Amino acid sequence: MELKWVDVQDIAIELSELKPEVDPTQLRFTELRQWVMDLPGFNDDPDHCNERILEAIQQAWIDEIQ
Structure with a gap:
């Protein structure tokens, strides 16, 4: 499946499965941005991302992990 920045829920599911030990409340946005871009199937322009x-x-x- 190809992921874009707008696929917020699918991205969250992928991250929760790939990084179950991570507390998302403690992430820096720079780190989160890089992790999203590193996801298998992610294919979108990095400049389309914002806060x-x-x-x-x-x-x-x-919400996914609660």
């Missing part, structure tokens, strides 16, 4: 998207991914990840 609002990263916040949405972080919140979806938090």
